[in-house]
Each structure stands twice: as C-alpha cells, then as structure tokens.
Amino acid sequence: GARDLAWNDRYITEHNAMNLSYTLGHNQFSDLTAEQFATHLSRSALPISKPELLSVSSVLQLPTSVDWQKAGRVTPVLNEGQYGAT
Secondary structure, eight states: OOOHHHHHHHHHHHTTOOOOOOOOOOTTTTTSSSHHHHHHHHHHOOOOOOOOOHHHHHHHOOOOOOOOOTTTTOOOOOOTTTTTOO
C-alpha cells in the first residue's frame, strides 16, 4: 500500500545517497510489504536443484578477483515478469 511505498521510497533515497557502486529504484513490487513480496515469490519460485560439487583443484585455479564489467558480463536489470524471462 501507500505506506509501504513511502517506506521503500525513503529506503531507496537513503541508500542512493551513500553513493555506492550501485543504486536502487522502484519496480512493480515497491508497494508490497516484505511479507507480501515473500508470498509472491513462494508462489512463483522454481524448484531448487541439487548444486554441483566442485573439486579442490578447480577451486584452486580460480582468479582472486574478476571485474565482471570489463569481462562484458554485466547486463542491465530486466523485468522478468512473474516467471522470469524465456
């Protein structure tokens, strides 16, 4: 409702005032309470698959850091709707 939208707006404004490397903004969920949003997610959540196990040798070969922007792997945030993009 309007009260939740006002709270989220204040949260976004305060966050963005910190000048971090990313900013927040409004979307179609901005007027939901945390509980309403969680309910929405639980209705549309996909089943969780079993994660793959990594061998020690594959972990040891990872770089210490990755600049995902320089690697061309950062894309704009998309509105994937209720079930995600297809």
